[in-house]
Amino acid sequence: MTNHNMNTNKTIKWGILGCGNIAHYFAQDLGSIPNAKLHAVASRNLQKAKDFGEKYDAPQAYGSYEELSKDNEIDVIYIATPHVFHHENTIMCLNNNKAVLCEKPFAMNISQVEEMISIAKEKQIFLMEALWTYFLPHYDHVLKLIGSKEFGNVKTVTADFGFAATFNPDGRLFNKKLGGGSLLDVGIYPLFAALSILGYPDKIEANATFGKTGVDETCTMKLEYSNGTSASLFSAISKDTNTEAIIEFEKATIKINTQFHKPSSITILKNGVSESFEFPVTTNGYNYEAIHVQNMLLQNRTESTIMTFDKSLQLIKMLDTVREKIGLQYS
Known part of the structure; x- marks a missing residue:
């Protein structure tokens, strides 16, 4: 079903959870995308979040992941924490009704991934594993x-x-x-x-x-x-x-x-x-997956047409x- 009232000019507001190296590359690339705005960042160290936010013009910085997940301005959260935290971070964001793009590997094992997917389906919220190579x-x-x-x-x-x-x-x-x-x-x-x-x-x-x-x-x-x-x-x-x-x-x-x-x-x-x-390619290359996520959100989709749940489960x-x-x- 095509949504003909799709507002392609809508600005998508992003949150970034975790401020490590990959988050920096991703934030740089968000700056190259029309209709993308980095709204908030979170680190467990508030100063680190503030420095990161300042660098990429994010108006909000949080010293806890929880606070970020509850920010009502955010449309989608990019999770860039170490592998072992992907499962709990994703579920927290989904439970706060935020769409999620979670770094690979999606989680530590198949039972964690199945739980993440089932919550996303139940709540009808977009979720995708950030396998950026697929979009290059x-x-x-x-x-x-x-x-x-x-x-x-x-x-x-x-x-x-x-x-x-x-x-x-x-x-x-x-x-x-x-x-x-x-x-x-x-x-x-x-x-x-x-x-x-x-x-x-x-x-x-x-x-x-x-x-x-x-x-x-x-x-x-x-x-x-x-x-x-x-x-x-x-x-x-x-x-x-x-x-x-x-x-x-x-x-x-x-x-x-x-x-x-x-x-x-x-x-x-x-x-x-x-x-x-x-x-x-003039960017780091993370813009391609981010643009795809924005397109999915604008089409009110809850699953990627490319990096599908099936693909993540098989991986x-x-x-x-x-x-x-x-x-x-x-x-």
């Missing part, structure tokens, strides 16, 4: 090429995402209490690539290396499909990798160039000839399965 121009282009069957069927997907993080046992990457490890932080991107290109696998194999804090520092994953296709995936927080996605078709190979999950370029290799395609199910295979448990 280069990635959208690749998915259209796959759909067109121009190069035949996909045979294999190879994707990796690794970086050498500075070891800090208390930092969120290495701290088990904060949902640390390579899988949830960056392994989610190669898994997402396989899911968005090949669908849900029939078989998942995985193994990992663990560091002294008990989190996976590298994770190797193999997905197999009944039609014979497969995906080889890798993630690491202990070493730098190419961070590319390579899609092998019957008639060509597409390489999504380094840092495939971010705004990037692609190279198509066909009959021995290589051709590159640029997708110039968390894959993450849960990999964790089970590698023997990684969070309390």
Whole structure:
């Protein structure tokens, strides 16, 4: 049903919950979107929230997440806290009737994700996992090429995402209490690539290396499909990798160039000839998902037409399965 009275000029007022690095990138990009206004930010440290708010012209700063979730001016809240808090933060915002865009991974396991989705459905409030890669121009282009069957069927997907993080046992990457490890932080991107290109696998194999804090520092994953296709995936927080996605078709190979999950370029290799395609992006790239969220809200939708609940459920199910295979448990 189309809402013909849709007011496309309505300003959407955003709240940002959590003031870490990713929140800064997101706030910068909100500034590039017509009809988007950063209205309020919250940190558990009021001074941090005030400094953040000042930097991005947000009129309101709160020293508690609860206060932000109760601000009646806000249309939608972007949740940018560590993984372990996504579930409780999302539910609090939904219970205060706020639409939510929650950073990936959506939550720590499938039961948490199911609860978040069921509350959003029950209250008929918009909720989406912030898998920004899905909305980036280069990635959208690749998915259209796959759909067109121009190069035949996909045979294999190879994707990796690794970086050498500075070891800090208390930092969120290495701290088990904060949902640390390579899988949830960056392994989610190669898994997402396989899911968005090949669908849900029939078989998942995985193994990992663990560091002294008990989190996976590298994770190797193999997905197999009944039609014979497969995906080889890798993630690491202990070493730098190419961070590319390579899609092998019957008639060509597409390489999504380094840092495939971010705004990037692609190279198509066909009959021995290589051709590159640029997708110039002037922002950090978070504006694309934010614009999508605004469009969904203006259409009174309660679920994304792209990053659907089903996609989020399949993704968390894959993450849960990999964790089970590698023997990684969070309390």
